[in-house]
Amino acid sequence: MALDHIQQQVQQVAAAARVASRELAAATSSKKNEAVRAMAAALVQRQQQILSANAADVESARRAGLGAALVDRLTLTESRLKEMVASAEAVASLPDPVGTVLREWQRPNGLTIRKVRVPLGVVGIIYESRPNVTSDCATLCLKSGNAVVLRGGAESFQSNRAIAEALQQALQATGLPAAAVSVVPVPDRAGVDAMLQLDHEIDVIIPRGGEALIRKIVETSRIPVIKHAKGVCHVYVDQPADLAMAERIALNAKCQRPATCNAMETLLVHAGAAPAFLPQIAAKLQAAGVEVRGCERTRQMVPGAAEATEDDWSAEYLDLILSVKVVGSLEEALAHIARYGSNHSDAIVTTDQAHAARFLAEVDSACVYVNASTRFTDGFQFGLGAEIGISTDKLHARGPMGLEELTTYKYVVLGSGQIRE
C-alpha cells in the first residue's frame, strides 16, 4: 500500500473515533454498561468466526517460523475466550468514574468551581500478540467513556479484526457508535507510524510490549505516551529480618510467575544476613530451576552461581534467572536500586521500622513494599477491579492503571455575570 494511502486510512479511522468519543462522553453509565454486556454476549455469539480467524493467524505464524512462546500467546481457545467474556462482564459491574465531582469550592466573587472527572477522549493502544488485549482494552475504554484505536501485532491481525467486529456489532445494537472501537486497518509498521502522528485525533498512547517497541514509540510519537516499560524489581533482605519470611517472599517474587513485569529480577542481601540466608535460599531457587548469577561474595557462598556482569544488574530476565548481590548496608541497597532499578516495584524485608520507613521514602518506584512480595503490583490484587496495564511513568498514572486512570478532569465554572477586575 502506498504510504500516503496508509496515512489517509489511519487518519480516517482516528477521526471517526474522535467523533464517536464525543457521543461516548455524554453516554449514561447504564447505556455504557448495556454496551459492555452486549460486547461480552457478542464474543460468545461470534465464537466460531473469532476462533477460525485466530486459527488462520496461528497457521501463518507457524509457517513464518515464529517461536513456540509467541504462538502460544497468540492462540485463542474456547477457555481463553471464556476468560475474555468474564473480564468484559466484570468491567460492566465496576463503578463508572465519569462525572464524579473531585472537588467543589466557591470563590469570594461568588464563582462556583467544580473539578469533574471526564473521559480522556480517544485512547490509542499499541500491543503485541495476545488477542485478549483487544477486548480487555476495548471494554475498559468504553466503560470509562473513551473511544479506542487498537493496533495489535501484525501476527494477530485477523483475530483482532474478528474480535473488533463482534464488539462493534454490540455497540451498534445498543445504539452507540461502532467507531468507538476501531482497529488500525493496516497490519504493517507504517500503520503504527501513521497513528503516532495523529495528535489532533488521539489523546494518549498506551503501549504494551517489549522494551524496543516502547523506545521506538516514545521516540516517534507526537501524542503523549503512558509507558508500560520494564520491571527490574528488587527484593532487599535487610539486617535484621525474619529470614523465613524473606525466603517465602523471595521464592514467590521470583518463581510464582517469572514472565511478568512485577517478578523479582535482583535479590539484594545485607552482608550480616547473607551467611544465614543466602546458601539456603539459593539452593531452593536452584531447585526450582532458577539460574543464579551473583556478585563475588554471593559466589563464595552459593555453589554453582555464575558471575553476574554489569548488564545483569539492569536486566529484565522475565525468566527463571536471578541476579544476587550482597550489600554492606541499607544505603548501598538504596544506591543500587536508584542506579539499576526501573522504578516499578521494590520490596524490603526487615524487622526494623526505621529501615522500612527510609526504604519507602527513598526508593522512587511506583510501588514500594515492606514485608510482601512484589508480585502484588496488579490492578486486581490492588482491588481496582480491572487493569489496563502498569505504568512505569510518573505523569498522570503510576503503577496499576484502572478505570480512573483512563479519565482526566475539567473545571466547570458557574457564574452570575462575574468579570475580572
Next chain:
Amino acid sequence: MALDHIQQQVQQVAAAARVASRELAAATSSKKNEAVRAMAAALVQRQQQILSANAADVESARRAGLGAALVDRLTLTESRLKEMVASAEAVASLPDPVGTVLREWQRPNGLTIRKVRVPLGVVGIIYESRPNVTSDCATLCLKSGNAVVLRGGAESFQSNRAIAEALQQALQATGLPAAAVSVVPVPDRAGVDAMLQLDHEIDVIIPRGGEALIRKIVETSRIPVIKHAKGVCHVYVDQPADLAMAERIALNAKCQRPATCNAMETLLVHAGAAPAFLPQIAAKLQAAGVEVRGCERTRQMVPGAAEATEDDWSAEYLDLILSVKVVGSLEEALAHIARYGSNHSDAIVTTDQAHAARFLAEVDSACVYVNASTRFTDGFQFGLGAEIGISTDKLHARGPMGLEELTTYKYVVLGSGQIRE
C-alpha cells in the same frame, strides 16, 4: 562550543539535579519553607547584581534589534523584582502537598495500600524572555520537593544566571543542595536539544512560550511534556441570554488583558440574539480599539468589520483583534468550538439551564464557564495560591497548574509476609 561538549555539560547539570532531587524528596516542609524564604531574601540582597546582569541583557537585545515588546518583557526593574520577592514569600506560605495520603485501604489478605503524594523528581522548564519565570518556577518546584532545570531564552541568559546564583546561595545557606535549582549553561539552541534527550535525568518538561517553540519541543522530546499551548477561547452568546451581562463579559474577556492565553479570540452569537446584541457590542469593542473581523452576517450588522478568513477562526491573536460569527443554534456553536478551539477556556452566556448543561458537558476544554469571563482561568483566580502555568494537555494536569500538579504519587504497601497465591 562542540556539540558533544554541550551535551556533556547539560547532562552533568541534569544529573546533579537528579541527585539533589533525592535529598529534596526527603526534606521536611519547614526546611523547604526556610529555603524558599531565604530565596526571597537573596533576591533582595543581590538586587544590584541581578539588575546589572539584566541591564547587560537588555543592552544586547537592543543592539540585536529585538522588538520593543520583547525588550519590555525582558526588562527587570526594582518594582518587578519586588513582585518576584513577594511571589516567593507567598509560595513559602502555601500548604505543602508532599506526603498527603490520597487514599488508604486494606486488602482481604491483610495488605495495607497507601497512595501517597510525592514530588515528580526533576522538572525541566523551557521558557522565553521574562526573567521572573526563573524565580517563580524555582520556588514552586522547591516547595513541591522537585529539583528544577531551567532553560530561559538566550536573550535573558545573564539575568537568569544572576537570579539562579542568588537562589543557589540561599539553598546552600539553608543546607539544601544548590543543584536543586540549575540553569542550562548553554545559551544556544543546542542546549535545549541536549536537555530534551535526558529522559533518565529529567521527569517532565514544561514549556512556556509561543506555538512554534512548543511544537518543536513536542517533536523532539523523549521526556514527557505538559504543554502550555495556545488559547483560542470562545464566548458564545446564546438565545435566551441576559444581553447586558453578555456585553460586560465579552468586553472583559477581550479587552481586560488581550495578550493572555485566557482572553477571548472568537465571539459566537446566536442569530436570534444578534440583531439586538451585535451592533452595540461591536461598537463598544471598536471604541475600545478592537479590530472586528466577522462572518458575512456579522458584517451586515457591524459597520467597519473586516472579512474573517478561515485562518481567523483558529487564530490566537493575543491582541485587540476579535473574530465574530453568527450561528444558527447551540449545536452550531458547539461544532465551531470543537473544530477551531484549542481546549483551553470557553464560556456560554445564557439564561437557559438545559443549554448551559449541554455546553458544560460537550465542550471539551480545560475550563468551561457559564455566565462568567474566560479571564478567570488562572491559578490565583481559582484560589490555588500559585500557578506554574496553564496546561492545555489532558494528561496529568489540565488548566491552571499549582503545587499539587507538580507532584505524582507512589503506592506504599505494608505487609506481614504476604505472598501471591
